[in-house]
Amino acid sequence: xxxxxxxxxxxxxxxxxxxxxxxxxxxxxxxxxxxxxxxxxxxxxxxxxxxxxxxxxxxxxxxxxxxxxxxxxxxxxxxxxxxxxxxxxxxxxxxxxxxxxxxxxxxxxxxxxxxxxxxxxxxxxxxxxxxxxxxxxxxxxxxxxxxxxxxxxxxxxxxxxxxxxxxxx
Amino acid sequence: xxxxxxxxxxxxxxxxxxxxxxxxxxxxxxxxxxxxxxxxxxxxxxxxxxxxxxxxxxxxxxxxxxxxxxxxxxxxxxxxxxxxxxxxxxxxxxxxxxxxx
Numbered sequence: 001x002x003x004x005x006x007x008x009x010x011x012x013x014x015x016x017x018x019x020x021x022x023x024x025x026x027x028x029x030x031x032x033x034x035x036x037x038x039x040x041x042x043x044x045x046x047x048x049x050x051x052x053x054x055x056x057x058x059x060x061x062x063x064x065x066x067x068x069x070x071x072x073x074x075x076x077x078x079x080x081x082x083x084x085x086x087x088x089x090x091x092x093x094x095x096x097x098x099x100x101x102x103x104x105x106x107x108x109x110x111x112x113x114x115x116x117x118x119x120x121x122x123x124x125x126x127x128x129x130x131x132x133x134x135x136x137x138x139x140x141x142x143x144x145x146x147x148x149x150x151x152x153x154x155x156x157x158x159x160x161x162x163x164x165x166x167x168x169x
Numbered sequence: 170x171x172x173x174x175x176x177x178x179x180x181x182x183x184x185x186x187x188x189x190x191x192x193x194x195x196x197x198x199x200x201x202x203x204x205x206x207x208x209x210x211x212x213x214x215x216x217x218x219x220x221x222x223x224x225x226x227x228x229x230x231x232x233x234x235x236x237x238x239x240x241x242x243x244x245x246x247x248x249x250x251x252x253x254x255x256x257x258x259x260x261x262x263x264x265x266x267x268x269x270x
Contacts, residue, residue: 008172012180019187019207028199028260035203038184042210045177049221054213054232061236066206066243073247074199077254095193103186110178110215138226139233150237157241164248 007048014041028079032070039063053132177218184211198250198260202243209239 018037025031039062046055139147188211191204213232220228250260257264 004172008176012176015180016183016187019184019191022200022203022207023187023191023194025200028197028203031195031197031200031203035207038207039210042214045180045214046217048172049177049217051217051220051229051232054217054229057233057236058213061240062206062210066240069243069247070199070203073250077199077251077260079197079199079260091193099186099190099193102189103183106186107179107182110182111175135226135229135233138230143230146234150234154237154241157244160245161248164245164252 004048008045011041011044011048014038015045026081028074029071032067032074035070036063036067039067053135174218174222178215181211181215181218184208184214196261196263198253198262198265199247201262202246202250206239206243209235 015038018034018041021034022031022038025034039058043055043058043063046052046058185208188204188208191207192201195201195204213235216228216232216235220226220232253265254260
């Protein structure tokens, strides 16, 4: 039963490759496509973790709605090749090492934090508990107020986008 | 065979770090936005991994809320990007320096 491990490493490699391509791409549309690669491989990882509902909304909301919005704006603005500007000396000599230090430190800390939480054998039990039915019970009972608050948030976002997009007279 | 939670967390940390690097290095304002989405995705992976490790559903509910906030943020942010592109006629973040010291 080594298959999950192979799937995990394949998806992890795809996700990291997509993230690196996002940084290296000169055209915004290429960045957007590599970000979609990252999101789809993360959706497969969620399936592997037994969270089907999260995997589905990752595809529908993220890879679908949000990225379509991004691609739409890129096409609308006809965004071409990114201009390169010189880094300041401070960014070159202090920023890069500090950035890599942060990367290593975060990875090390997370590895240490997870060493204590031993792996639970009952992945099947979790898959059963994390079914969409159980998740919806949690969402609509325990987190009902938060759920309603997000609808207000979305309403405000729609109004904000409308106000910004309105033609100024 | 069960994959250790630490594998997921290291992947999440690496993706978050790459998101930070992209946020700092990219000059196109849309690409900067996309690196924020990358960081949010990395955090979501950590949430789901911890949810499985602790057998709690709260992590999954939190991922749901993070996705909602990310969608709202993308809608408003891209509207701002369009306004910016119309006013400045450039997508380079270096050109947006009115408040820069």
